[in-house]
Amino acid sequence: xxxxxxxxxxxxxxxxxxxxxxxxxxxxxxxxxxxxxxxxxxxxxxxxxxxxxxxxxxxxxxxxxxxxxxxxxxxxxxxxxxxxxxxxxxxxxxxxxxxxxxxxxxxxxxxxxxxxxxxxxxxxxxxxxxxxxxxxxxxxxxxxxxxxxxxxxxxxx
Amino acid sequence: xxxxxxxxxxxxxxxxxxxxxxxxxxxxxxxxxxxxxxxxxxxxxxxxxxxxxxxxxxxxxxxxxxxxxxxxxxxxxxxxxxxxxxxxxxxxxxxxxxxxxxxxxxxxxxxxxxxxxxxxxxxxxxxxxxxxxxxxxxxxxxxxxxxxxxxxxxxxxxxxxxxxxxxxxxxxxxxxxxxxxxxxxxxxxxxxxxxxxxxxxxxxxxxxxxxxxxxxxxxxxxxxxxxxxxxxxxxxxxxxxxxxxxxxxxxxxxxxxxxxxxxxxxxxxxxxxxxxxxxxxxxxxxxxxxxxxxxxxxxxxxxxxxxxxxxxxxxxxxxxxxxxxxxxxxxxxxxxxxxxxxxxxxxxxxxxxxxxxxxxxxxxxxxxxxxxxxxxxxxxxxxxxxxxxxxxxxxxxxxxxxxxxxxxxxxxxxxxxxxxxxxxxxxxxxxxxxxxxxxxxxxxxxxxxxxxxxxxxxxxxxxxxxxxxxxxxxxxxxxxxxxxxxxxxxxxxxxxxxxxxxxxxxxxxxxxxxxxxxxxxxxxxxxxxxxxxxxxxxxxxxxxxxxxxxxxxxxxxxxxxxxxxxxxxxxxxxxxxxxxxxxxxxxxxxxxxxxxxxxxxxxxxxxxxxxxxxxxxxxxxxxxxxxxxxxxxxxxxxxxxxxxxxxxxxxxxxxxxxxxxxxxxxxxxxxxxxxxxxxxxxxxxxxxxxxxxxxxxxxxxxxxxxxxxxxxxxxxx
Ligand code: FES
Ligand code: FES
Numbered sequence: 001x002x003x004x005x006x007x008x009x010x011x012x013x014x015x016x017x018x019x020x021x022x023x024x025x026x027x028x029x030x031x032x033x034x035x036x037x038x039x040x041x042x043x044x045x046x047x048x049x050x051x052x053x054x055x056x057x058x059x060x061x062x063x064x065x066x067x068x069x070x071x072x073x074x075x076x077x078x079x080x081x082x083x084x085x086x087x088x089x090x091x092x093x094x095x096x097x098x099x100x101x102x103x104x105x106x107x108x109x110x111x112x113x114x115x116x117x118x119x120x121x122x123x124x125x126x127x128x129x130x131x132x133x134x135x136x137x138x139x140x141x142x143x144x145x146x147x148x149x150x151x152x153x154x155x156x157x
Numbered sequence: 158x159x160x161x162x163x164x165x166x167x168x169x170x171x172x173x174x175x176x177x178x179x180x181x182x183x184x185x186x187x188x189x190x191x192x193x194x195x196x197x198x199x200x201x202x203x204x205x206x207x208x209x210x211x212x213x214x215x216x217x218x219x220x221x222x223x224x225x226x227x228x229x230x231x232x233x234x235x236x237x238x239x240x241x242x243x244x245x246x247x248x249x250x251x252x253x254x255x256x257x258x259x260x261x262x263x264x265x266x267x268x269x270x271x272x273x274x275x276x277x278x279x280x281x282x283x284x285x286x287x288x289x290x291x292x293x294x295x296x297x298x299x300x301x302x303x304x305x306x307x308x309x310x311x312x313x314x315x316x317x318x319x320x321x322x323x324x325x326x327x328x329x330x331x332x333x334x335x336x337x338x339x340x341x342x343x344x345x346x347x348x349x350x351x352x353x354x355x356x357x358x359x360x361x362x363x364x365x366x367x368x369x370x371x372x373x374x375x376x377x378x379x380x381x382x383x384x385x386x387x388x389x390x391x392x393x394x395x396x397x398x399x400x401x402x403x404x405x406x407x408x409x410x411x412x413x414x415x416x417x418x419x420x421x422x423x424x425x426x427x428x429x430x431x432x433x434x435x436x437x438x439x440x441x442x443x444x445x446x447x448x449x450x451x452x453x454x455x456x457x458x459x460x461x462x463x464x465x466x467x468x469x470x471x472x473x474x475x476x477x478x479x480x481x482x483x484x485x486x487x488x489x490x491x492x493x494x495x496x497x498x499x500x501x502x503x504x505x506x507x508x509x510x511x512x513x514x515x516x517x518x519x520x521x522x523x524x525x526x527x528x529x530x531x532x533x534x535x536x537x538x539x540x541x542x543x544x545x546x547x548x549x550x551x552x553x554x555x556x557x558x559x560x561x562x563x564x565x566x567x568x569x570x571x572x573x574x575x576x577x578x579x580x581x582x583x584x585x586x587x588x589x590x591x592x593x594x595x596x597x598x599x600x601x602x603x604x605x606x607x608x609x610x611x612x613x614x615x616x617x618x619x620x621x622x623x624x625x626x627x628x629x630x631x632x633x634x635x636x637x638x639x640x641x642x643x644x645x646x647x648x649x650x651x652x653x654x655x656x657x658x659x660x661x662x663x664x665x666x667x668x669x670x671x672x673x674x675x676x677x678x679x680x681x682x683x684x685x686x687x688x689x690x691x692x693x694x695x696x697x698x699x700x701x702x703x704x705x706x707x708x709x710x711x712x713x714x715x716x717x718x719x720x721x722x723x724x725x726x727x728x729x730x731x732x733x734x735x736x737x738x739x740x741x742x743x744x745x746x747x748x749x750x751x752x753x754x755x756x757x758x759x760x761x762x763x764x765x766x767x768x769x770x771x772x773x774x775x776x777x778x779x780x781x782x783x784x785x786x787x788x789x790x791x792x793x794x795x796x797x798x799x800x801x802x803x804x805x806x807x808x809x810x811x812x813x814x815x816x817x818x819x820x821x822x823x824x825x826x827x828x829x830x831x832x833x834x835x836x837x838x839x840x841x842x843x844x845x846x847x848x849x850x851x852x853x854x855x856x857x858x859x860x861x862x863x864x865x866x867x868x869x870x871x872x873x874x
Contacts (some may be wrong), residue, residue, distance in 0.1 A: 016432075017430070019426075023427050027426035028426055033367070033500075035548070037501070038811050040812070043811055045499065073367065074368050096358045100225075102499040102500045128820075131818045136497060136498055136789070137788075138784055138785040138786075138787065138788020139781070140819045
């Protein structure tokens with residue numbers, strides 16, 4: 001049995017220990033905000049934070065996160081990263097980023113992780129941090145604008 | 158599914174017929190439960206053909222008959238209705254329509270999201286609904302105040318009467334809902350529009366950035382099982398021997414069932430089902446496609462193209478080519494392409510006592526409902542099909558044979574528990590229903606001055622419509638219009654143009670892919686025209702203008718793109734521009750791409766797009782759709798390729814079926830031609846021009862012509 005925390009709540013997980021965190025979240029815990037896109041760490045749709053680091057949950061077995069703190073799109077605004085997360089989400093809405101929306105939980109989680117580390121990301125920084133997140137709707141340009149706008153609003157705050 | 162193929166007359170006739178039959182229901186909900194599968198009890202009586210509900214709290218719910226899969230119909234369609242309703246935009250919500258006869262396309266006659274038609278086919282319809290509702294609300298207020306409707310006006314969710322007295326739509330909804338629907342309503346003068354044409358933010362953003370939006374994959378039901386299916390490794394293969402012994406030891410697996418096309422493993426959750434499938438041992442009888450190979454197909458298609466096919470367009474003078482002083486011959490090939498929507502395909506089916514319920518992101522709810530009913534042995538009206546948000550689709554969710562819906566129904570029928578069939582990415586990439594592979598052979602004849610005197614064009618490829626319910630309606634004389642659109646109806650004045658088509662069937666399931674035939678014909682036409690411009694030693698823009706004399710609307714868009722891109726102005730060393738223009742789905746898009754090479758790697762820095770899509774309902778979504786269409790087109794142009802070897806698809810996931818990423822996205826600048834009277838297509842027309850614009854820029858940079866796609870695997874440096 002694996003024990004870990006999801007959005008601050010302790011989880012005792014007793015299904016197969018090789019279950020990827022993605023499917024534990026979606027199927028066992030009912031948190032469907034984290035998405036499945038490739039299952040091979042190629043698309044970023046499943047990005048969550050584990051101990052504040054962005055992680056591809058589709059290739060992270062629950063056995064590897066024993067005792068760790070997982071934060072998902074549903075919980076990110078309520079963490080110590082909340083101010084960054086709220087600024088990112090507000091910028092996303094302001095810049096009208098989403099299209100189908102399916103990749104956007106992952107985009108938001110990657111963007112929050114970037115802005116936690118880097119208060120004024122350059123275009124190259126954004127490329128480096130975000131190129132693992134595929135968007136088939138092609139929202140990249142507005143994602144870029146929204147990250148810059150969130151960075152600016154965080155500086156003002 | 159091209160707008161152009163539906164006559165305007167028919168469009169007007171059918172929309173008029175429908176508008177007459179509209180029913181507006183003012184549903185008065187106690188709560189706000191909106192999700193199709195919310196646990197909250199559904200209201201007892203909803204008129205099934207309602208487009209609009211007004212709550213006592215003044216909330217406005219617009220029922221959106223088209224699938225939302227990125228294109229923004231959950232905002233643009235409510236904008237159209239609310240323009241006439243005169244409500245408070247901040248109170249507007251959306252709900253996706255289920256399968257239902259009321260929600261058919263006003264021109265195509267079936268429930269369908271495709272052909273870049275959601276806005277234009279809904280435009281009159283939803284304005285009419287909004288105006289009818291407004292009239293009913295005003296009438297209700299008039300009745301209450303014993304006033305004349307003419308003395309009242311509607312504004313921002315209130316009816317305002319003499320002396321400034323006011324009643325909110327919420328207060329009036331119940332009484333208004335009991336009034337007859339007026340036959341005749343006066344629509345607003347477009348000059349008075351306050352919503353249509355305004356850049357309006359999407360109303361579905363919040364739920365999507367919070368992770369609360371419910372896609373098909375997110376459906377949760379009591380006792381819901383998950384199935385993954387082992388599908389034939391070669392199209393047409395059948396199970397010869399199945400050994401499911403090892404699957405039994407996988408915890409959580411509940412059923413293994415053989416299907417018409419493969420084997421389903423059902424489990425308590427995805428991971429159990431997936432591990433169960435991995436443990437299956439299946440021996441396949443590979444069937445007639447066991448040797449299918451892309452290299453062979455390419456050679457066959459090219460050979461076939463050397464003979465004329467069925468005539469789609471005849472030259473005025475069949476002998477003109479013989480009189481040419483010079484001919485230029487070009488042979489092209491484009492590959493099969495997967496749609497690869499971000500959300501892998503899935504479908505949830507629950508067989509109930511007196512029918513069944515389905516949850517799916519579908520572009521053709523009615524077709525899927527009927528196909529599901531057939532598989533389940535039910536009548537269509539016994540199948541409730543709930544439309545879920547879809548994580549992209551690009552045509553894959555509009556399959557006339559409803560492949561993934563029927564398959565999910567087959568599983569549910571066999572296992573007798575609620576089941577969600579989930580496709581992995583590998584299943585999706587290898588699952589077929591691709592944009593067809595095509596070959597084009599184009600011979601142009603020039604006179605001594607280099608003027609075009611003849612154009613002979615042969616296309617070889619599979620038919621999308623063949624074998625589907627659309628065939629009877631759309632395929633005339635063996636000619637599938639989706640194979641030739643964009644060539645036979647070119648706006649260029651090409652004397653003595655002949656277009657012929659060979660329809661072949663290599664055994665690979667095919668389907669429309671964002672922009673359908675235009676996805677390959679624009680590449681061929683626009684690189685060929687560019688080549689002729691170079692042969693004539695003329696500027697590519699000037700050369701095109703001279704051939705577009707009869708189409709000033711196309712020239713206008715071409716000119717706008719050229720001027721905004723600074724066509725002809727100096728560029729940084731190592732950069733070059735290319736241009737392309739293409740008309741599709743009633744709209745015209747011209748693009749200028751600016752490229753460079755880094756070693757052999759193509760960098761697309763910027764795309765300047767000019768777009769004429771008639772009347773613009775929401776400029777913010779139109780701009781987004783252009784960015785989207787360009788990113789999608791570039792994915793295909795640079796990387797997209799499904800290939801076969803020994804009958805099997807060689808690609809499987811995003812590492813070998815590459816799609817555009819953040820670092821590869823050009824800066825896209827969009828310029829809209831103002832002043833249209835009616836909306837035309839938006840979602841697709843931005844895709845066709847990008848491949849030729851980039852290919853033409855590569856020519857300008859390197860002197861090499863692209864004759865095939867994708868571009869990234871060719872040698873440029
Ligand atoms: S689903 Fe995890 S990276 Fe794609
Ligand atoms: S918004 Fe559709 S995949 Fe990104």
